[in-house]
Amino acid sequence: MANTSAKVVIIGAGIVGVNVADELQSRGWTDITIVEQGPLAMPGGSTSHAPGLVFQTNPSKNMSLFAKYTVEKMLSLTKDGVPCFNQVGGLEIATTPARLEDLKRRYGYAKSWGIPAELISAEACLEAYPLLNKELVLGGLKTPTDGLALAASAVQALIEKTRAAGAVYMESTPVTGIEKLNGRVTGVITPDTTIAANIVISCAGFWGVEIGKMVGLPVPLLPMAHQYVKTTTVSSQVGKNELPNGATLPILRYQDQDLYYREHGSQYGIGYYGHRPLPFSAASLPATSKDVSEHDMPSRLEFTKEDFDSAWQLSQELLPALKDAEIADGFNGIFSFTPDGGPLVGQAPNLDGFYVAEAVWVTHSAGVARALAEVLTTGHSSIDLADCELCRFEDVQLTSSYVSETSQQNFVEVYDILHPLQPKDSPRNLRVSPFYVRQKELGAFFLEGGAWERPYWFEENRKLLDELPDEWKPVDRDDWSARYYSPIAAAEAWKTRTSVAMYDMTPLRRLEVSGPGAATLLDRLTTGSVTRKPGAITYTLLLNDNGGVRSDITVARLEDELYQVGVNGPVDTAYFTREARIQSKLEPCKFVQIRDVTGGTCCVGLWGPKARDVISLATTDDFSDKALKYFRVKRANIAGVPVVAMRLSYVGELGWEIYASADNGVRLWDALWKAGQSHGIIAGGRSAFNALRLEKGFRSWGADMTTEHDPFEAGLDFAVKADKKPHVGQAALQGRSKDTCTRRLRCLTVDDGKSMAMGKEPVFVNGEAAGYVTSAAFGYTIRKPIIYAYLPAAVEDGAGVEVEYFGKRIAATVTPEPVYDPTMARLRG
Numbered sequence: 001m002a003n004t005s006a007k008v009v010i011i012g013a014g015i016v017g018v019n020v021a022d023e024l025q026s027r028g029w030t031d032i033t034i035v036e037q038g039p040l041a042m043p044g045g046s047t048s049h050a051p052g053l054v055f056q057t058n059p060s061k062n063m064s065l066f067a068k069y070t071v072e073k074m075l076s077l078t079k080d081g082v083p084c085f086n087q088v089g090g091l092e093i094a095t096t097p098a099r100l101e102d103l104k105r106r107y108g109y110a111k112s113w114g115i116p117a118e119l120i121s122a123e124a125c126l127e128a129y130p131l132l133n134k135e136l137v138l139g140g141l142k143t144p145t146d147g148l149a150l151a152a153s154a155v156q157a158l159i160e161k162t163r164a165a166g167a168v169y170m171e172s173t174p175v176t177g178i179e180k181l182n183g184r185v186t187g188v189i190t191p192d193t194t195i196a197a198n199i200v201i202s203c204a205g206f207w208g209v210e211i212g213k214m215v216g217l218p219v220p221l222l223p224m225a226h227q228y229v230k231t232t233t234v235s236s237q238v239g240k241n242e243l244p245n246g247a248t249l250p251i252l253r254y255q256d257q258d259l260y261y262r263e264h265g266s267q268y269g270i271g272y273y274g275h276r277p278l279p280f281s282a283a284s285l286p287a288t289s290k291d292v293s294e295h296d297m298p299s300r301l302e303f304t305k306e307d308f309d310s311a312w313q314l315s316q317e318l319l320p321a322l323k324d325a326e327i328a329d330g331f332n333g334i335f336s337f338t339p340d341g342g343p344l345v346g347q348a349p350n351l352d353g354f355y356v357a358e359a360v361w362v363t364h365s366a367g368v369a370r371a372l373a374e375v376l377t378t379g380h381s382s383i384d385l386a387d388c389e390l391c392r393f394e395d396v397q398l399t400s401s402y403v404s405e406t407s408q409q410n411f412v413e414v415y416d417i418l419h420p421l422q423p424k425d426s427p428r429n430l431r432v433s434p435f436y437v438r439q440k441e442l443g444a445f446f447l448e449g450g451a452w453e454r455p456y457w458f459e460e461n462r463k464l465l466d467e468l469p470d471e472w473k474p475v476d477r478d479d480w481s482a483r484y485y486s487p488i489a490a491a492e493a494w495k496t497r498t499s500v501a502m503y504d505m506t507p508l509r510r511l512e513v514s515g516p517g518a519a520t521l522l523d524r525l526t527t528g529s530v531t532r533k534p535g536a537i538t539y540t541l542l543l544n545d546n547g548g549v550r551s552d553i554t555v556a557r558l559e560d561e562l563y564q565v566g567v568n569g570p571v572d573t574a575y576f577t578r579e580a581r582i583q584s585k586l587e588p589c590k591f592v593q594i595r596d597v598t599g600g601t602c603c604v605g606l607w608g609p610k611a612r613d614v615i616s617l618a619t620t621d622d623f624s625d626k627a628l629k630y631f632r633v634k635r636a637n638i639a640g641v642p643v644v645a646m647r648l649s650y651v652g653e654l655g656w657e658i659y660a661s662a663d664n665g666v667r668l669w670d671a672l673w674k675a676g677q678s679h680g681i682i683a684g685g686r687s688a689f690n691a692l693r694l695e696k697g698f699r700s701w702g703a704d705m706t707t708e709h710d711p712f713e714a715g716l717d718f719a720v721k722a723d724k725k726p727h728v729g730q731a732a733l734q735g736r737s738k739d740t741c742t743r744r745l746r747c748l749t750v751d752d753g754k755s756m757a758m759g760k761e762p763v764f765v766n767g768e769a770a771g772y773v774t775s776a777a778f779g780y781t782i783r784k785p786i787i788y789a790y791l792p793a794a795v796e797d798g799a800g801v802e803v804e805y806f807g808k809r810i811a812a813t814v815t816p817e818p819v820y821d822p823t824m825a826r827l828r829g
């Protein structure tokens with residue numbers, strides 16, 4: 001990625017576009033043009049009516065860090081002598097016992113991500129916010145560094161700043177098309193001119209869908225109206241705030257009723273998420289006129305009072321001082337919602353040089369802009385972007401019906417207490433494996449992931465609970481960790497470790513990488529020895545050019561010019577596809593093709609000490625250790641089904657991943673099932689699966705490591721081959737080692753043998769928050785919960801630490817890993 005300046009056109013001068021311009025300039029880029037369809041003084045998109053509340057704490061680490069930077073940056077900006085951030089603090093209140101518990105969880109996130117916060121009593125809430133009805137409030141979460149962003153002023157301040165540094169602004173200039181040549185963007189078309197560009201960044205907010213259409217790019221966001229009102233003067237507040245929009249009370253969240261509040265001088269601002277979803281299409285809105293005003297802008301729709309009636313009543317109950325006021329002015333303001341609530345950031349998979357930063361709230365605007373500017377100027381961002389990546393969705397998740405339904409659901413759930421495993425109720429059954437019919441027969445309990453239906457356990461296995469030896473008996477869980485869980489998982493883990501089980505691995509994304517350039521491509525992008533002869537499998541890493549782990553993958557060489565690569569998701573697919581396209585263009589004789597074969601194939605993981613006994617009853621092909629060693633692949637035939645068998649196991653047992661084409665799936669399943677009967681074979685679900693992999697110390701990308709961690713920190717340096725030809729990330733790792741890390745991923749076991757964590761909880765070393773949980777599960781084999789967490793490198797094995805779960809401290813011990821089969825005797829057997 002080039003470090004030198006490019007010719008950049010940014011579409012949209014909202015809070016995201018102007019921040020991107022500024023962040024690029026501060027990194028030395030100079031040739032920047034910003035095209036805005038509205039007048040610059042008030043462009044008329046979401047920024048122009050955004051209420052500006054910045055609550056930083058979020059379950060997502062990167063969203064919290066984006067918000068944190070937005071606060072810092074806004075604090076440094078002034079417009080006409082007035083700072084662009086009013087750090088009044090934030091207060092989230094609980095009016096139900098469930099919310100009070102949830103605030104403890106949110107307090108944990110704040111600690112994990114380094115945002116100062118305090119859990120406070122009902123009395124302290126009243127002290128911080130005297131207007132509250134003391135009958136209603138049970139307690140609160142106070143975040144002193146939260147506050148109010150003056151988004152529209154910040155835009156003006158940044159326009160002045162970036163203009164002074166040479167940025168060119170074109171106002172009242174709609175974009176009518178995008179120019180491209182040979183898969184690269186070359187310019188932006190407006191009614192009067194075409195502006196040449198080699199980088200185009202669409203920061204068009206909810207108009208992004210329409211801009212995306214110009215280049216054939218689906219942008220999975222849904223514009224939706226959200227109600228906001230200003231009251232008339234509240235008499236108790238007269239004279240308390242100096243500025244017309246001034247505020248001194250903290251910004252306030254009343255999530256139990258989908259409401260939030262801020263002061264506007266002596267008036268109140270109230271936002272409401274409790275009304276019916278009001279979706280729109282940006283294409284249906286009129287063109288932005290030259291005279292946008294506060295009350296007349298395309299993103300500000302007519303107020304629908306009937307949707308607000310209950311909110312007004314609830315607000316007067318919570319804040320009795322509002323009883324002498326009325327609604328002065330209300331509107332339905334359009335914002336962007338997405339299928340998973342995250343923003344959309346990154347390069348279009350189908351068009352090089354075309355970037356998107358959309359569905360970004362004011363809260364995260366400067367943080368996202370900085371990350372994108374880092375990507376453009378250095379090739380990588382310091383905060384991991386995977387859960388914001390534009391290309392993180394599966395194809396079925398890009399259809400307009402999916403985007404519409406799930407984004408509306410997100411609107412409805414925006415303040416709900418959501419369990420980390422909680423699936424969508426609808427749409428479901430989008431992708432099912434060929435084994436689905438059999439799984440139904442076995443009483444599978446399904447959750448959804450990557451649009452796949454995935455069994456978590458099988459009711460059919462409940463009867464095994466009676467046979468479970470004492471040392472395998474599950475222990476009781478607290479209510480939260482018992483959700484989406486069944487003790488049946490203990491029985492499935494037991495069978496896998498002591499007998500044999502079948503796991504549906506179909507949803508594991510796999511790519512066929514083929515052509516004369518296949519080995520060259522894989523060699524260049526990975527840390528491992530992937531050019532060994534056909535039959536070899538390599539567990540290896542994709543790094544970014546800062547040495548951060550962008551994925552961990554398996555590379556199986558089937559033929560000289562044919563590989564099967566097991567990856568972690570659509571972001572990996574987009575990366576391989578882009579790199580293959582570039583290589584094929586630069587070196588036509590090294591042509592390489594990437595094909596996602598996930599949907600057309602299926603996979604059974606047949607694992608356990610009796611796996612070889614089972615397979616030998618279903619095939620005459622040789623599955624002995626000699627014929628197929630650990631981490632080797634071969635084609636075979638099982639009961640008449642052509643398969644590819646890979647000798648590896650994410651659960652850490654003897655056995656194989658067995659791949660077949662999807663049409664043969666049921667036959668494959670039935671043959672293995674039948675062969676397994678005499679050995680007591682069972683089907684295992686993801687609940688047991690996830691526990692077994694953690695016992696074995698196998699990392700899960702996205703949770704246990706991201707681009708923010710290098711292989712040494714993540715404990716994956718064994719996957720980096722020292723004497724290898726240059727590969728992406730190699731140079732960055734020079735001079736780094738286990739000894740230079742300041743933090744490392746560690747295995748903890750819970751001392752009381754039963755207290756669970758779920759992930760993202762803070763970990764305390766010597767009483768100080770020093771790290772956070774990446775993965776956690778009950779280790780059935782050792783009969784203790786296992787927790788993986790990043791901790792300072794100095795922490796030694798045997799050290800006692802504490803994990804905070806819903807405000808309670810759980811004692812845990814740092815333990816050498818893996819806790820199961822450290823000598824690999826099981827896998828190599």
Ligand code: FFO
Pocket residue numbers: 508538539552553554565566567568631646648649650657698699700
């Ligand atoms: N591909 C396949 N085929 N199967 C998988 O389970 C997975 N993964 C991800 C993505 N790709 C996959 C990769 N994660 C091991 C650990 C993590 C994995 C996959 C495999 C593993 O067996 N590690 C051994 C490697 C030993 C060696 O290098 O020889 C180990 O660490 O001991 C599932 O998420």
